[in-house]
Amino acid sequence: MTAPALPRSSTDGEGMFLVRAVLARIGFYVFAVVVGAFFALPLAWLVLAPFDKNPTLSVQVPSPTLGNFRDVFRDPYAWPSLRNSIVLALGTMAIVVLLAAFASYALSRVRIPGRNVLLYVLLLFSSIVTGSAAMVPLFLLVFDLGLINSYVGVVLVLAGGLLPAAIFILKDFMDGLPRSYEESARVFGASSFQVLRDVVAPVARPGFAVIAVWAIVNVWGNFLIPFILLRDPSRQPAAVVVYNFYTEGGQANLRLLSAFSLLYSIPVVVMYLFVNRRYGFRFHGGIKR
């Protein structure tokens, strides 16, 4: 068999191709490492600085101590602020989940003309227009209601801001639940309440869990609204209190700040791990299709 004289250039071409592929790969990894480092450095600081006697703004090997945490416990506002955060987060979460559950179920199952327009308008105004722009009217509203400096005022404003997006997300989830579940229960004589309690709520539970965690995380990290609506420092949540950690010299108190930041992030991380493990942040509840 005479092998056709395959041009050697083809092998050269392959070699070239290989070199180029290797270079591209190396380039990609270098890029990924740079990006990764950019995000990892603050995290490294967050993990290392709390245990450092003299933390600075750079990442350094700590001279180990737990004294920073003792300072946190001694600070009159630090520890209670975490409790305040929990109260605000749980209160807001309860309102958001309850109202979003009913609203999204109704919006998913009942055909109202202009339903989608309503949803999009709500979403637009709550997520895009609010924030700093709505702060003045919101402040006046809460002031007129006499709810300044109260948890209720903050919870209502936060819940109002989160509800549209929560309804939007949950409605999508509800749309994905087969109606035949509810219909079969109805044919067996279940009342509307029984259908909701026995069938819809358990099946939609992963959706509720995601909304609950999402609401908590949002409140946990919200600075602006409690900062404006709460005057009394003993009522302020962690996100606001952190802002006040200064030394007598007017410098940021990095010892207190770093230790408190770590404590402040733990609940959110734990919750993320829990939901990710339990529900995997996937929007389906054991429904095989």
Add this chain to the structure above:
Amino acid sequence: MGNVRIRSLTKVFPNGVRAIDELDLDIADGEFFALLGPSGCGKTTLLRTLAGLEAPTSGTLEIGGRDVTRLPPGPRDVAMVFQDYALYPHMTVVDNIAYPLKIKKVAKGERRSKAGEVGTNLGLESMLTRRPAQLSGGQQQRVALARAIAYRPQLFLLDEPLSNLDARLRLEARTFLKRLQNEVQTTTVYVTHDQAEALALADRIAVMEGGRIRQLGTPGEVFKRPANLFVAGFIGSLQMNLLPATVTGGALRVGGSAVPLPPTAAGHVRDGDEVILGARPEFAVVERGPDGDGIAGTVAILENLGTEFLVTVEAEDGVTVQATVGEGEEPAEGEEVRVRPIEHRALVYRASDGELVGSERTVEDDAAVAERAPV
């Protein structure tokens, strides 16, 4: 007890679709009744209206002698098996089966033992504590049936319960379903688009199109004497031959040949009428040689169906006729043959409106039946 009476039932959806159109229907107690039709014919809407999941626009609906037209689903005392089974994913098999009893306020211990009993009868005893997602399609279907049976309704409503199963399992489940209905003896309304399923299972079939019943009858009647071209084209695993023909001198002129006028049509047509000759491939005989009765043509295609062959014959004027022949009797491709529809089985439809010519039923001619065993 579980009889159904439907009078001039109409359902118009908000978007203007007339899903059920002035429909009258009686279903006897204990009957296995199939609603058959292509998708969009209104069969599922009719079933859902029976269940109370859709409110009729007009007309009345009685179940077990009681007017249920305006009743919500619960008090109607019907059980429905959905196409996707609608098993609650968060409940175990036994809790799923017991759920209707829970609604009926049966005590916990009693409903669990009852659910376990029904489940065991349906061969589910080893999986009572599992969840639906851990079951195969066939097992899920049996759980859905068990849940309906445990409810002890007057009426079963089954919405395409076999369509989610694969082909092999479907045959098995079909037999299972028939045996189950024989045992339970509860009136059953069964929706399907699969004509073979309807023929195999039902005591009577209503073939639906456009929200109306196009034919109502036993599987034998619907198969042997479709009342119109729609039913003729819809029923049968093998497509019925529907051949344009002209009445000429007491015979039919089809594809350049003359075929005797079927006796049922005699006296109902006149010379020169344009008709459609309907003959099932199973009810047509292939005869060798070019001379004699039947539609003459050449064998174009031979298809092996296992126990028999499907012969496709091309006649004049672009007419093609199909017929089945027994194994070992098949002609060769290209051979000159004649296809002769069995006279007592052949049907004549008016070309104008597609209705069957000759209103009275065919006399069941034993000789004709013996000549070619029906499927």
